[in-house]
Amino acid sequence: MPDAAVPRTGIGWDTHRLVAGRPLVLGGVTVPSELGLDGHSDADVLTHAVIDxxxxxxxxxxxxxxxxxxxEAFRGADSMVLLRETVARCAAAGWRPVHADATVLLERPKLLPYKPAMRANLAAGLGVGEDAVNVKATRGEGMGPVGRGEGAVAQAVVTCVPV
Structure with a gap:
């Protein structure tokens, strides 16, 4: 079992290509966009980074x-379901999340209007209050694959404490 006095922090990172014909799902929110993220599951790059x-x-x-x-069991999977399953696996190993901070890198569309819903979804999936989750968004400023609109990247940090 974990040392009762020592919290742990993990870092997650994920990336997916943008393609036509797929929804753009970030933090469990479907964001209106002509392009979506390509992947085996719903390709929710933000939730995947939080899971990692x-x-x-x-x-x-x-x-x-x-x-x-x-x-094939995970083809088209809802990443919010995978997040809740991950929280359960962590609890079985003696850990519970207490804080998450994440950043999405995406050239467009602008994510500001959708961040509160992303935050709420991630907080619910993690089993923490919304004040314990932060979601940020930034652009590639025209540089690299994100800046050229080829894909999205997300980074996350999660802190857990022993159960």
Whole structure:
């Protein structure tokens, strides 16, 4: 079991290409856009980064070990469901999340109007108050794959404490 006095922090990072014909799902929110993220599941890059950070804090590997893209059971999966399952696995290992901070890098569309709903969804999935989750968004300013509108990246940090 974990040391009762020592919190842990994990870092998560994910990226997906933008393609036509797919919804743009970020933090469980479908954002109106002509392009969506390509992936085996719903390709929710933000939630995937949070899941990886959560798994890192609990010392449980990464998202691909738990929900592999080679498993048809996860084709089209709702990443918010995967987040709740990850929280349950972390709890079974003796850890619960207490804080998450995440950043989405996406050239367009602007995410400001959707951030409160993303924050609320992630907080509910993590089982924490909305004040314990922060979601930020930034652009690539025309540089690199994000700046050229080729894809999206998300980074997250999650802190867990022993149950």
């Amino acid at each position: 950070a959560l798994l890192g804090a609990a010392g449980l590997g990464d998202i691909g070990e738990h929900f592999p893209d080679t498993d």
